[in-house]
Amino acid sequence: MNRHPYSGILGAALLASTYLAVSFLTGCNSSNFHSPVETIAATSGTPQSAQVNTPFAAPLVATVTMGGSPVSGAFVTFTAPTSGASGTFSNGTNSETDTTNSSGVVMSSPFMANGTLGAVTVTASVAGVIASTNYSLTITSGPAASIAATSGSLQDATINTPFGAPLVATVQDANQYPVSGAVVTFTAPSTGAGGTFAGGANTATTNSSGVATSAVFTANATAGSYTVTAAVSGVSTPASFTLTNVTGALVSITATSGTPQSANVNAAFATPLVATVVDGSMNPVSGALVTFEVPSAGASGTFAGGVNTATTNSSGVATSALFTANGTVGTYTVTATVASGAEPANFVLTNNALNYAFYVSGLEAIDAGPNFYALAGSVSVDGNGNVLGGEQDYNDGIGITSPQPSGDSILPGSGALVVDPATGQGTLTLTTNNTSLGVSGVETLAVQFVNTNHALIAQFDGSATSSGSMDMQTLSSALTDGNYAFTLSGVDPAYSPIVYGGVFSISASGTALAGMIDVDDAGATATPTLGTAFSGSITGPDASGRGTIVSSALPAALNYYVVGPEAIRIIDVDAADSAVGSVFGQGTGTFSSTSLGSSVFAVSSNSLGNLYAAAGQFTVPSAGNFTGVADDNEYDNGTLVTAASIGGTYQIQSTGYGSLTIAPGDLGDVSVLGVYITDPNLNLNDPNNTTTGLGGALIADLDGFNLNGTGVLVPQVPNPSFAGNYAFGTQADNNTRLPTLGWEFDFVGQGSVTGGTLTASGLLSDPFAIFNSTQPDGTDTARFSGTAAADTANPGRYTIRLDITVAADPTYSTVIYQANDGQLFWLDENSNGASVFLGSLQQQGSLAALPAAPSGSRPKP
């Protein structure tokens, strides 16, 4: 703003006109007409101070004179710094121009401090005049609102000696601005372990950063840990410094146990973290407080109860609380620190991914199905259910076979295991690089965990339906030399059902095998062929536990996936045929007819075989002879045998290779079973279970062209309990309600058994639309209920009318055979010949630390 100044002083019109012209051209200012002797002086408003973000109390005032006389109408510009501690005038900027009054006095608008502490110099000047004046302002913090121990805590000092570092506290105002000039009072315990400040000076004043530094603090003569507080007026909660007076010299800390070690994600580490604290003379320091610190993000873990400190015992040893890995895979360092500034001790820990081997077989709906198909693989997941990668082999023997030798890759980052942590039920989505299978390469499996290590599964995406299991892998670089039993079931090159069973030994550091095999091939000219000696070679497992077995007695190309040292899944991967099965270790002993005692057996055809299933139980009155009860549902043969008394003979060779013959006619067409004894310390349903349900045998039905199949035989314990939570998985065939043939459906589920009554829910795979309500994607949920009635004449045998409730309500007359508390088999024996199924019920164990994203995003809750 330009105004015409001083018109009263200049009387001549010509001069006035000249002035006006000049002022217009130059952006005129009064200074143009005042001599250099014009001066400006700050007359009030300096010095002064204000708290951050508040106005200074007094305006900035200046007086302009010339030759001792006040200059009226002079333009005075107040300018504050553009950065750092500064402020703004009422125009919102750091500068404003005001005009002197008749007394030559000019006054600024209120000046508002900004948010930066410090000194502020504001300049007042008259344009064109060299002289200017300054205002000395200071921006200060608010009153103290908090005090914190900044450094000096967690120190050790030898008794009667100074601590290495002073105690440092920082005082801040309510806005976290440092408070300078605050007096901090340090207070040590008046008795026991403690100390004194040099010169008795237990106070310190904060500097411009709000920091108060104590005088040197010296430990007294009493050893032990204690707290020194730092207090400031106006703050109720003091800061605390944890100090320790130790005997002897300064301490050091080392990690003496618990490093390095690894644990699976979400699982506890096997050993605690142990640190040892010693003094300079290497004497153990007792009573020292050790703090364990973990990474705050990424791979890390937590201490039980959130307790991350431990106090050393008389041996100087501090032992952490139980440490549990979080869900993220990776290696990281946990530090253990002790006061005195000793170098921290490091514990190198690794959270491992979980690897699961899975296998299923069933009927494929894609590829102009129904076709038999088999799938086996290994998938790696983190503790949050994210799929990290894997490999698999898929084979329908008629069009879709994973490329060899690579197999299919399970791609990382695009699949997930989503499970209800309470029930263990959910889905596993696998995205593969093979777009021919699943739904454009994506397979979804229904998953029912029996325990953290073991799940029953079924393909659950409408592309196929099947049943199988998924078990945590223990990987190794080679198969373990020793003796094994195996069975394999599928279709031969003529697409006729075929089963294999036998025993073999692995030798030469896991590279060679030799044994004896039975084959029942419905497509052969003659079948079965029994007791054929064979041999072959093995390639070692890769990082997913996958390798190959080559033998002329087996399918042309056979891959395997390791579950553990005594459990392997095998799958035929040549395009001409298809099969899948298991290999189980036999332990170190030899066998005889006494190796078989009271047992439960369950056997069934595969999904494209002559459909049937049979289950039963028997006792062994004398070695080599058995008697018992069994049920048999031969769907394709139209034969149903219920609660039949069975008897017969069996023989077991020292290798565990044997046979069992049910007297012809006792159990429909089921008569000749191959028996292949497994390790008495191995659970065939849950190979990672080393405590319950141990022992038994793999069996193969070798009834020639009429029937073939595979199954298991499990020792039966007396008076088992059938109560609690059970998981189940079942492969079924059923006539449809539609005017077409029925095919396979599968289900997994979970529920409780109370007083013999099962109440459960599960996931049902039905791509062939057996149930009217099945959704277009071939998947559904179902409820299961029924009450098991004990067969008093045959303890261990029950009958149960099982309701599977979807939209319609099919009911299955089912018989159950119980081997032990945790292993039962149920067999559908509907008298209308419209269905057949065989499945297992397995008692649920701990589901803690399931490697899965919590449910809530389950596909069909």
Added chain:
Amino acid sequence: MKPLSIGMCTLAILLLAPALRPVQAQKTPADSAVRTFRYDVADEVTITGTVSSVLAVAAPGMMAGSHLLLVTSSGPVDASLGRFGLSAVGSSANDRLTALAGQHVEATGVIRMHKDKPVLLVRTVNADGEVYTLRNEHGVALSPQARKRTAPQTDREGESR
């Protein structure tokens, strides 16, 4: 399928069964020592008749799978085609047995008792000069995939499917 005709068929086939038995070979002691039934081509009979009904799905009480109910000179016959009997081998409609009521067919197989009723386990069906093989010589039902694998490379009328 009407319940009335099932009952009539059952009655008739029961009457027919004794007449068929002499055709079957007796099982050897060795056979009976290991199983109660064995399909043997030596036991096969060939029955010519007219299709009275085609059952895609077994009616309650019948052996699972597809059936042809035939009217023969000796009475009705329940011909079991098995689980895959009416399934297509390939994508063409000609790849499946499409017997129609009233059609004259020739079925070859072995008689087996099912729930005390005789059933013809059909191995081959000749319909309009086309021979469909539904089971192998051991009585094993042939899936469409198996039939495709075992069929001649050139699939012409009159050849086995």
